[in-house]
Amino acid sequence: KAVGEGSKAELSPANHQSDRVNLEKSLPMKKAALTTSDSGHCTAEEAFASEDESEESSSLSTEEEDSENQEALRKKLSKPSQVGSGQKRGSRNLIDETSDIEDLLKEEEDYKEEKNDPTETSGALKWKEDLSRKAAEAFLRQQQAAPNLRKLIYGTVTEDNE
Amino acid sequence: MATQAHSLSYAGCNFLRQRLVLSTLSGRPVKIRKIRARDDNPGLRDFEASFIRLLDKITNGSRIEINQTGTTLYYQPGLLYGGSVEHDCSVLRGIGYYLESLLCLAPFMKHPLKVVLRGVTNDQVDPSVDVLKATALPLLKQFGIDGESFELKIVRRGMPPGGGGEVVFSCPVRKILKPIQLTDPGKIKRIRGMAYSVRVSPQMANRIVDSARSILNKFIPDIYIYTDHMKGVNSGKSPGFGLSLVAETTSGTFLSAELASNPQGQGAAVLPEDLGRNCAQLLLEEIYRGGCVDSTNQSLALLLMTLGQQDVSKVLLGPLSPYTIEFLRHLKSFFQIMFKIETKPCGEELKGGDKVLMTCVGIGFSNLSKTLK
Numbered sequence: 001k002a003v004g005e006g007s008k009a010e011l012s013p014a015n016h017q018s019d020r021v022n023l024e025k026s027l028p029m030k031k032a033a034l035t036t037s038d039s040g041h042c043t044a045e046e047a048f049a050s051e052d053e054s055e056e057s058s059s060l061s062t063e064e065e066d067s068e069n070q071e072a073l074r075k076k077l078s079k080p081s082q083v084g085s086g087q088k089r090g091s092r093n094l095i096d097e098t099s100d101i102e103d104l105l106k107e108e109e110d111y112k113e114e115k116n117d118p119t120e121t122s123g124a125l126k127w128k129e130d131l132s133r134k135a136a137e138a139f140l141r142q143q144q145a146a147p148n149l150r151k152l153i154y155g156t157v158t159e160d161n162e
Numbered sequence: 163m164a165t166q167a168h169s170l171s172y173a174g175c176n177f178l179r180q181r182l183v184l185s186t187l188s189g190r191p192v193k194i195r196k197i198r199a200r201d202d203n204p205g206l207r208d209f210e211a212s213f214i215r216l217l218d219k220i221t222n223g224s225r226i227e228i229n230q231t232g233t234t235l236y237y238q239p240g241l242l243y244g245g246s247v248e249h250d251c252s253v254l255r256g257i258g259y260y261l262e263s264l265l266c267l268a269p270f271m272k273h274p275l276k277v278v279l280r281g282v283t284n285d286q287v288d289p290s291v292d293v294l295k296a297t298a299l300p301l302l303k304q305f306g307i308d309g310e311s312f313e314l315k316i317v318r319r320g321m322p323p324g325g326g327g328e329v330v331f332s333c334p335v336r337k338i339l340k341p342i343q344l345t346d347p348g349k350i351k352r353i354r355g356m357a358y359s360v361r362v363s364p365q366m367a368n369r370i371v372d373s374a375r376s377i378l379n380k381f382i383p384d385i386y387i388y389t390d391h392m393k394g395v396n397s398g399k400s401p402g403f404g405l406s407l408v409a410e411t412t413s414g415t416f417l418s419a420e421l422a423s424n425p426q427g428q429g430a431a432v433l434p435e436d437l438g439r440n441c442a443q444l445l446l447e448e449i450y451r452g453g454c455v456d457s458t459n460q461s462l463a464l465l466l467m468t469l470g471q472q473d474v475s476k477v478l479l480g481p482l483s484p485y486t487i488e489f490l491r492h493l494k495s496f497f498q499i500m501f502k503i504e505t506k507p508c509g510e511e512l513k514g515g516d517k518v519l520m521t522c523v524g525i526g527f528s529n530l531s532k533t534l535k
Contacts, residue, residue, distance in 0.1 A: 142507075149482070149503045149518065153490050 169193050169238075170495060177488050178210055180461075182217060182237055183263050184496040186224075187270065187469065187527070191238040198233065205232025209252035209259065216249045216260055220267065220275065241531050244271025244335070251281030253325035256288035261314075261331060265298050266465055268333035269307050272531035276311075276332040283319050283327035284358065284404050286422050289458045291316055291329050292356050296408040297416040297456045304414075305466045306340035307333065319360050319392045322425040324399025337529050339466055341473040344454035345519065348413030353378055353445070355387035355408065357438070361401035364391040366434045370405045373438030378407075378445070400426050405438055407445040415454045419444035451480030452514040461489040468499050470524030478506070479518045497525055 169191035172181060175198050185192040198204050206214075206228065214235075218224055223240030251260050257279045268275045284290040295314045302312070311332050320327025355374065357367040367389035378385050387407070392398075404422030411417070421441040423432045448457065455463045460479055464486065467475040482490075494500055502521040 145507060147505070149505060153487055153503065154494060154500060
């Protein structure tokens, strides 16, 4: 069982990463035509993907994954995009790099200011605002509310057995 | 049981009972060092020594070595023999302290255990005999330990510091235990209680009942709190009073709470009204914690699940107590068994505090001491 999970965990981040790269490539073209509804859809999906990833990596936080995440982060930093903000929220708790987080926050603030105008005009779609952020927050809340009791009780040894 | 396994070694006086009980069941010797080594009064206390003597009485062929100062204990368990035993417990701890361990060991004796314990039946530290009778016995029945001879009777009540109580506990033996699936706690259907008073005015118990009901009546109509006033030789050596409450759910789970008055000459006098009210609130808190097993019996349930047949057992518990957490670690070191622990956040249908679903596969422990008939 341990082997199966391990290999899955190693594979999946790579997949996610390739997804992300694709999305990022397509983004600049889309961006001009993006409405709030479209972007909401995109980000929601991305948020789920990042959730999966963070779940796996939190249970099996290997150094490889971390480094991969960091690579992904750096790529996104170079291209500030809406999709990126959702993802980084998800993976922020994994990587303690305060400088990165500060940058992210700045980007987010910038972005909101840009975005404000269209949302006000289409008031009906307000609930779709920041769907990725909401999803990420809900996920983090759930994660914090449910501590890994097995780990607390039996210590780190269990991770090898699982 | 008689197989020679390498011994486990621990340091410190904590969880002595757990270690000795699990050692007896698993057959692995234990060595415990540094028992209160830095204390002004080093070594084992009287109540611990009394517990070790009790273990010696119910087993056959145990080897116990204690060094001069009592700071090091080596225990090589023998076979669980059982039979009729009498034991004078130390008055420093309640009979519950001894009874909790006997409940773990009794089903695995060679001969059915019938033990008379003398000492303190109700105190402020250990679960009282009333509570164990109302919660632990139904729990054991879930595992298939049942029969006419399965009973716990309070003959005399004894309060600290004098003691003088007496209880009789008898338990049948079983070859194997049934696995359990307790995942639905159900809803509270009735509350029962016992307000006792010894060597004080019998009116005390009535005052406790009134104040406890003043809180509980708001929630459920089916409440009955018995009053128990023992007299003469049955009332032990010290005055005192107290209350134990048990809530029964629709699925047969028992949740309990209890309080006892301060021992004579220690601390301020407790008003029976306050005691009743506080105890009722403790019961409400226990119901909030919830689960299918009372928090005092969590470790007993987990032990019996571990020792069950090679089948899956599940139990839904309230928040794990520190004692239970350490017990889980000990189960791992003695039986190499690890539970699957899932937290169940309180959703719409699950009211109260967060619950923990514990799952394990029994090790298929069978009572080798029991003679075949």
